[in-house]
Amino acid sequence: MLKVQASIAALEYKPNRVAQRLRSTTKKTKLLGLVIPDIQNPFFVDVVRGVEDYAYQNNFAVMIGNFGQDEKKEKLYLDILQSENIDGLIVAPIHGKDKGIENLVKKNIPVVCIDRGLTEIDVDVVKVDNEQGAFNAIDHLLSIGHKKIAFISGNFRIPTYIERLAGYKRALSEYGVPFDENLVFARDTDYKSGFEIANKILELEDRPTAIFSGNNLLTLGALEAIHSKHIRIPEEISIIGFDDMPWSISLNPPLSAVRQPGFDMGRKAAEMLYERILNPHSKKEKVILKTELMLRKSTAPLE
Amino acid sequence: MLKVQASIAALEYKPNRVAQRLRSTTKKTKLLGLVIPDIQNPFFVDVVRGVEDYAYQNNFAVMIGNFGQDEKKEKLYLDILQSENIDGLIVAPIHGKDKGIENLVKKNIPVVCIDRGLTEIDVDVVKVDNEQGAFNAIDHLLSIGHKKIAFISGNFRIPTYIERLAGYKRALSEYGVPFDENLVFARDTDYKSGFEIANKILELEDRPTAIFSGNNLLTLGALEAIHSKHIRIPEEISIIGFDDMPWSISLNPPLSAVRQPGFDMGRKAAEMLYERILNPHSKKEKVILKTELMLRKSTAPLE
DNA sequence: ATTTGTAATGTAAACGTTTACATTTATCAA
DNA sequence: TTGATAAATGTAAACGTTTACATTACAAAT
Incomplete structure (x- = not known):
């Protein structure tokens, strides 16, 4: 074993992620942002799980912001995540003309939209029909x-x-x-x-x-x-x-x-974000997942 | 208005949080860690909301890690958050002798445990009876x-x-x-x-x-x-x-x-963490919240 | 006009990495 | 042993702030 590596192991050296992120240009900072409208909604919890699942497998950490359908709060989280030098962002825009997200896209920060798209600008999207x-x-x-x-x-x-x-x-x-x-x-x-x-x-x-x-x-x-x-x-x-x-x-x-396949949506979004980080200028992708009608007992024929 | 401040406003300058966090000694980095066992459990979602509620009001960002009762994953998030130079951490330990958390406490990183305490070490706790x-x-x-x-x-x-x-x-x-x-x-x-x-x-x-x-x-x-x-x-x-x-x-x-009052538990934990950051050597606090028996229709007398 | 005090601005080092080279050490074939 | 090549290590600058002083500008008071 190399001397340096031996010392790394011996001292249990853990790189400081903040310094890494400050200096690094070739994105290896391994931090994703995830901004969702409502963490109380089990659907978005599924999305979170999907994102985390992919992130964990690829050694990314995920920083989650829950804006509770509050536009100001969404803006705050977008600002924070940006100034955290994240590698990329997964977000459910509060509405179709979300200026905050548009700006991030224009700055070439990798962004994938979930659940909802953006009307004014071309961006990666995973949603449902x-x-x-x-x-x-x-x-x-x-x-x-x-x-x-x-x-x-x-x-x-x-x-x-x-x-x-x-x-x-x-x-x-x-x-x-x-x-x-x-x-x-x-x-x-x-x-x-x-x-x-x-x-x-x-x-x-x-x-x-x-x-x-x-x-x-x-x-x-x-x-x-x-x-x-x-x-x-x-x-x-x-x-x-x-x-x-x-x-x-x-x-x-x-x-x-x-x-709605929430977990799959989250996983797919993370996967697409990863691609986007690797390949900032490839064509933007729109993925439309299918819904499934689950018929149980709460609907009955009108006699 | 001062010249410098005028320029700050004019250029819409946003400080880079990464650089701030790297340099700053007197904790004003405004980042909290939150590590929970299972985001699918609505109880923990309530806790998250409580933490976020307090954090938002005090201009803190919250970085959430969901370890899904997986000890390795919990360890990973603890490591990540530590190397992110967070101000403090709220965590539900995976078990009572959690070495990872003990180490953080020993390193004087502000930690508040929720839902569960630690047996081997004195630490702030908010839980329920x-x-x-x-x-x-x-x-x-x-x-x-x-x-x-x-x-x-x-x-x-x-x-x-x-x-x-x-x-x-x-x-x-x-x-x-x-x-x-x-x-x-x-x-x-x-x-x-x-x-x-x-x-x-x-x-x-x-x-x-x-x-x-x-x-x-x-x-x-x-x-x-x-x-x-x-x-x-x-x-x-x-x-x-x-x-x-x-x-x-x-x-x-x-x-x-x-x-269980999950929202209150989260809010209280965030509040205690804030106190702990300000006052690293004050006596550790144990808060035991009350549960409430909600009697509805799923239990009936045995005839 | 000069002094005094305070507010505003300027300066340099430091945080812990990465980056890009430069240098040293190890490895192998001739 | 020597030379060539690769592997390992060393060095200095840079990332964008904060920190701690030093300096300058601008009042009000003498």
Whole structure:
């Protein structure tokens, strides 16, 4: 063994990553940034796991920022990560024209967008076919006789929800059911919003026979609202949600849902980021993953 | 306005955090480490949110590592964070004699332990009264007539589960029910373990009338096992879990649980870490938070 | 105008690496 | 043993800050 290497081992020398990162030009700093909208949403937790899985295998550390749908907070994390000289960044943009992310891309910092893309600039993206996913859910509901279907959505500044709304509309029009804008409710993407919106829906004069909820947390919130009013699912109302969870089967009743492959999305994003770091000028890539309709017990035919 | 400051503003100068951290001795690097066992567990997600909440308010960034109960991975994150010159670290030790964390404490790096303490060394800790929490759950079960209560636990190297077992035993002995070691099952702390252990329990000759599951994920896994065998809760078997979730009420049936204040725990830990950074030699603090018994519909008297 | 004090700016070294060469040491064939 | 080549080690500058002083500028007070 070499003398130097022997000493390295003997003294248990661990390089200081800060100094490495300060000096290094040829990216070997092994630090990735990951900026997500809501760590409470199990879908994003899956994404995180996917990213970490790939990162760990390739000796990267991951620095996570959770901005909780707060634009200022997102900006802060973007700034911090940039001034941390990260090798690259995986981020779910708060909206399609996110200037902060655009700037990073322009500065040639490797960026991969997840869950949502950017409209103003060409960038790597991994997402899901939201339009088709929503279409499948609504198509299912329509096929079993529902016509009055409420949509509990997140904010329409988030591209994801625009796409899901498009799927909702397309299904409706295929069945010749007119679109009623009073049936779509958009607010935040959290549990509380789901709860409050569902409460409002359930008190409507001519109550919808089915609910399509735009994400995990909205679904769970809506479920609480329905249960607290002792309305029976699916006898009195059907519900199907975007995002599946391992324990969807243990909900009351077992929940029908549009499954997104969160783990795969995270893993793929990390992989693409790695490629992008190695190869900064190759063509930007768009990956659209498929959703899967999980039919369980929360949707039933309208008699 | 000063000339220098004017230029700072004009050029939108952002200090390079890496250089700052490399040079700075009087800790103003504003970076915290957070190392958690399992980001899939909603309890730890709450902890993360609590930490981030405090950090954000005090302009700290948080670097999260999720080690998934893998000791090697925990070690890696500890090493990485240390060589990142972080100001301080919040960590849930993988077991009570965690050498990696002991070393950090000895090197005078500010450390706060969450959820679990360290036996060999004096360190700041925020945890919950696990013994009492488990006692309350078992006491409730015993008070409504159950005697044969299975305990789905995590690995007994994790201090938390040792304490929960102690509470289980104490309740039993207060009711004069002999402890039967064949009723405690310890494996990993994930969904799959809960599912598999519950399956085993349900096939037992003289099947327990109640299950106490050691955490969130174990509970959810057990629930799936029970449902897939079409065993009715609580008519045929009662179940109560450690850890509550916002949507526990929407489970089938609404789940009785021992609630831990995860958000508060995270926030308190961040606060204590901040104090520790400012004041490295003050007396180490132990904070024991209270649990709360949430009685819903998954436990019923034994007729 | 001169002094005095304070605020603002300037200067050089240091943090622990990487980078790019220069130099030394080891290895092998002739 | 010598020379050629490769491997190992040595050296100095640079990364962008902070730290600790030194210097300069600008008031207000004499």
